[in-house]
Amino acid sequence: MTLIVEAVGKREVEKYGIHVPRGFLVELPEGARKATEEIGGKVVIKAQVRTTGRAGQGLVGFADSPEDAARFAERMLGRIVKGFPVTQVLIEEFLDISREYFAGIITDTKEGRPLVIFSSRGGSGIEEIARDHPESVAKVHIDYTRGLRPFEARELARKTGLSGKEMVGMGAFLEKLYAAFIGVEARSLEVNPVVLTSDGRFVAADCHLTVDDYAVFRHPELDVEIARELGHPPTALEKSAYACEKDDYRGTFYFIQLESDVKKGEGWLGFHGSGGGGSMMSMDAVSDQGFKVADFCDTSGNPPASKVYRAGRIILAQSGIDGYFLSGSGVASQEQYHGARGLIKAFREEPLRIPAVIRLGGNREELAIEYLNRFCADLPVTVEAYGKDDKVTFCAERMRALIDEHTSPSDAELEAVKPLHNTDTPKLPYEFKTLTGKITFDHAKCAKCESKACIEACKPGILELNDKGAPALNISLDDAARGKCTECLACEAECFYSGETAVRIELPIPGLM
Amino acid sequence: MAVLIDKTDKVIVQGMTGREGRTRTKLMLGYGTNVVGGVTPGRGGEVVEGLPVWDSVLEAQDAAGPINTSVLFIPAPLVKSAAIEAFTAGVKLIVIVPDRVPLHDVMEIKAAAVEYDADFLGPNTLGTLSPGVGVLGMMGGSAESARKFFKSGTVGVSSRSGGITSSIAYYLGKAGIGVSSIVHVGGDPIVGLPHPEVLRRFESDPDTKAVVMFGEIGGTQEEDAAELIESSGFTKPLIAYIGGKGAREGTRFSHAGAIIEGGRGTYQGKIDALKAAGAAIAPTYDAIPEVTIQVLKDRGIGIS
Numbered sequence: 178m179t180l181i182v183e184a185v186g187k188r189e190v191e192k193y194g195i196h197v198p199r200g201f202l203v204e205l206p207e208g209a210r211k212a213t214e215e216i217g218g219k220v221v222i223k224a225q226v227r228t229t230g231r232a233g234q235g236l237v238g239f240a241d242s243p244e245d246a247a248r249f250a251e252r253m254l255g256r257i258v259k260g261f262p263v264t265q266v267l268i269e270e271f272l273d274i275s276r277e278y279f280a281g282i283i284t285d286t287k288e289g290r291p292l293v294i295f296s297s298r299g300g301s302g303i304e305e306i307a308r309d310h311p312e313s314v315a316k317v318h319i320d321y322t323r324g325l326r327p328f329e330a331r332e333l334a335r336k337t338g339l340s341g342k343e344m345v346g347m348g349a350f351l352e353k354l355y356a357a358f359i360g361v362e363a364r365s366l367e368v369n370p371v372v373l374t375s376d377g378r379f380v381a382a383d384c385h386l387t388v389d390d391y392a393v394f395r396h397p398e399l400d401v402e403i404a405r406e407l408g409h410p411p412t413a414l415e416k417s418a419y420a421c422e423k424d425d426y427r428g429t430f431y432f433i434q435l436e437s438d439v440k441k442g443e444g445w446l447g448f449h450g451s452g453g454g455g456s457m458m459s460m461d462a463v464s465d466q467g468f469k470v471a472d473f474c475d476t477s478g479n480p481p482a483s484k485v486y487r488a489g490r491i492i493l494a495q496s497g498i499d500g501y502f503l504s505g506s507g508v509a510s511q512e513q514y515h516g517a518r519g520l521i522k523a524f525r526e527e528p529l530r531i532p533a534v535i536r537l538g539g540n541r542e543e544l545a546i547e548y549l550n551r552f553c554a555d556l557p558v559t560v561e562a563y564g565k566d567d568k569v570t571f572c573a574e575r576m577r578a579l580i581d582e583h584t585s586p587s588d589a590e591l592e593a594v595k596p597l598h599n600t601d602t603p604k605l606p607y608e609f610k611t612l613t614g615k616i617t618f619d620h621a622k623c624a625k626c627e628s629k630a631c632i633e634a635c636k637p638g639i640l641e642l643n644d645k646g647a648p649a650l651n652i653s654l655d656d657a658a659r660g661k662c663t664e665c666l667a668c669e670a671e672c673f674y675s676g677e678t679a680v681r682i683e684l685p686i687p688g689l690m
Numbered sequence: 691m692a693v694l695i696d697k698t699d700k701v702i703v704q705g706m707t708g709r710e711g712r713t714r715t716k717l718m719l720g721y722g723t724n725v726v727g728g729v730t731p732g733r734g735g736e737v738v739e740g741l742p743v744w745d746s747v748l749e750a751q752d753a754a755g756p757i758n759t760s761v762l763f764i765p766a767p768l769v770k771s772a773a774i775e776a777f778t779a780g781v782k783l784i785v786i787v788p789d790r791v792p793l794h795d796v797m798e799i800k801a802a803a804v805e806y807d808a809d810f811l812g813p814n815t816l817g818t819l820s821p822g823v824g825v826l827g828m829m830g831g832s833a834e835s836a837r838k839f840f841k842s843g844t845v846g847v848s849s850r851s852g853g854i855t856s857s858i859a860y861y862l863g864k865a866g867i868g869v870s871s872i873v874h875v876g877g878d879p880i881v882g883l884p885h886p887e888v889l890r891r892f893e894s895d896p897d898t899k900a901v902v903m904f905g906e907i908g909g910t911q912e913e914d915a916a917e918l919i920e921s922s923g924f925t926k927p928l929i930a931y932i933g934g935k936g937a938r939e940g941t942r943f944s945h946a947g948a949i950i951e952g953g954r955g956t957y958q959g960k961i962d963a964l965k966a967a968g969a970a971i972a973p974t975y976d977a978i979p980e981v982t983i984q985v986l987k988d989r990g991i992g993i994s
């Protein structure tokens with residue numbers, strides 16, 4: 178789930194008729210001064226950061242004059258909070274409070290229904306309120322199809338002691354909040370406090386909104402840069418990974434960095450899991466061996482070779498890792514050799530400098546292991562490939578042994594590693610686009626080739642020899658670009674192995690090169 | 691016998707004309723599932739794997755009903771409508787294979803399931819398989835490998851991870867223990883049949899003598915399973931492994947969420963709850979077969 182900053186959350190709930198304090202989002206102390214002048218009178222200054230408990234960290238302030246507001250803003254802007262720099266502060270009118278409440282709606286995953294929670298006490302933490310004043314808290318589960326009915330909303334208020342106009346007004350507030358929860362597809366939407374002003378309005382003084390990552394695609398209004406729960410500002414590599422993943426629906430690729438301070442020789446691994454539970458279990462196995470994982474990466478759900486290649490490149494771009502460890506559940510339903518091809522391309526393109534243990538268990542794993550052995554044999558570092566009958570603990574032990582006996586390859590050794598792709602400028606280029614990249618054949622080289630290995634390698638069968646004996650598409654360029662070329666990377670690999678190294682598959686990774 | 695599949699149940703595949711739909715229809719047919727056809731709006735009249743394609747689930751019911759089960763291979767944003775279509779047409783069990791189904795859509799599907807007194811497995815599930823009976827979803831990949839991987843027997847498997855579901859069954863088989871049914875409950879925060887629901891079904895399945903459960907940190911499914919045992923809703927031996935010991939604690943963004951979870955969801959919390967309920971805990975993933983054999987021996991249960 179992704180946490181939305183307060184100002185954006187308020188902007189959204191306002192669309193559903195909820196009152197929010199008059200306010201301005203500013204990025205400079207000067208803006209804070211102007212905003213305060215505009216509002217006139219006392220203001221609240223709140224740093225816009227994705228964290229809770231802001232008041233205790235000096236991230237909320239009150240000012241009576243534009244000068245004071247500017248001073249507060251200056252102190253907050255540029256501060257780093259849990260790794261996030263404060264770049265925006267919200268300047269709001271100071272509310273004339275007559276009473277405070279808590280209102281929240283969460284997705285109860287156990288029940289699979291929304292749960293509306295209301296308390297006649299607000300301001301402090303809801304956990305404490307529920308513990309110390311249980312009588313002030315009321316909850317109700319909502320049938321999703323039916324929605325929150327007006328009487329249910331009022332009943333929550335009544336049960337906690339509200340009556341008359343106050344009860345009716347709060348009922349209306351909760352209905353609007355529920356509509357907003359549905360509208361933005363929230364995981365949770367909490368307002369603490371809801372303020373009853375002395376002129377009788379219910380106002381959302383704060384707004385804590387988290388949204389469903391899988392629904393963000395239909396909510397551009399939320400300005401979500403990366404729909405992932407990271408707990409830190411996205412790193413350059415995380416941004417690269419997300420950019421690769423965003424529009425590529427073939428399988429899943431997830432990558433987050435768990436540590437910023439990763440140093441050589443301290444047992445950090447570049448971790449590559451395959452399949453959620455398999456990844457988790459594999460991570461447990463390497464930590465039982467005393468390793469630490471620098472990242473958590475998962476490629477699963479039948480990803481194409483191109484996706485595994487990108488994952489590999491991104492994992493290896495982390496400095497300070499001592500080994501590369503890939504493991505899945507052991508018996509995956511998907512064919513494993515696609516993954517193996519992606520890794521081979523990654524390992525040869527930016528020559529691998531650290532040992533790797535690859536456990537690709539599942540359908541056609543023999544082929545995957547054979548590929549890795551065939552294409553990594555001449556690397557100056559050791560790559561060991563295993564399958565489902567090799568236990569994950571054993572593989573973690575092998576990782577340990579390989580790191581212990583590893584010596585860094587020399588520059589000459591690294592330079593001697595040839596990438597799979599054609600590095601010469603093609604004399605007779607024949608090229609076509611794929612879903613996420615581009616393939617170029619050098620037909621001048623193909624003329625000299627005897628094996629024509631690319632044709633047989635292309636399992637989707639989209640390559641055919643033309644009248645000059647060179648490989649060409651037997652489908653339209655559009656079809657190739659729309660996904661008929663599955664980016665299996667086989668033509669490039671087999672041409673390297675038994676052809677003339679005439680193929681170049683370019684798979685851009687934004688932000689990396 | 692099996693927990694979710696019946697040899698005589700008629701099964702359709704929604705999205706049978708797509709790439710995954712075709713491949714997995716072949717798997718299901720090859721493994722003995724009674725697939726009678728598929729549904730893709732606008733593609734009615736086509737033939738896939740020798741089976742008819744209809745334009746709607748109602749049309750399928752009229753032509754080949756009664757259809758009890760539907761397996762969905764369709765893009766995530768279209769799942770909600772397809773699932774509710776199946777329920778309204780009288781389908782009692784749907785298997786939602788796709789991942790990335792928006793959570794609010796799943797809540798709506800859940801409400802519809804209650805309304806129509808139906809069940810759903812998933813979303814984000816590989817499905818379920820019972821050796822000698824059939825498979826719903828894509829467990830095993832192909833009929834040939836499914837036959838190679840899974841051995842028939844008396845132990846049930848319930849798992850929150852798809853690959854792990856098959857892996858556990860495979861490693862149990864290597865250790866000489868066959869499986870009755872294996873169920874991937876699905877990887878998403880809200881699923882139709884979480885662990886406790888699957889355990890209930892294993893409880894009433896005479897062919898299942900014990901269950902291996904793969905849990906994960908997060909959510910409350912494993913604690914709920916422990917509660918089910920405490921309340922005697924599940925009385926057979928349970929062997930559990932919880933993944934995620936090595937993961938750091940997740941960031942918690944919602945305070946109100948903490949109220950209903952009440953400190954649950956952690957690795958230690960789950961282990962403690964399951965131990966207290968009398969489940970056997972496998973200390974490592976690799977130890978699952980060993981622990982299972984021990985439990986079966988202690989209870990005097992034969993292994994195949």
Ligand code: SF4
Pocket residue numbers: 618622623624626627628629630631632647648671672673675676677678679680
């Ligand atoms: S194998 Fe390589 S060199 Fe030979 S025809 Fe194919 S692309 Fe050209």
Ligand code: SF4
Pocket residue numbers: 616634635636637638639640661662663664665666667668669
């Ligand atoms: S052209 Fe064929 S072999 Fe080459 S990447 Fe595309 S599908 Fe694979």
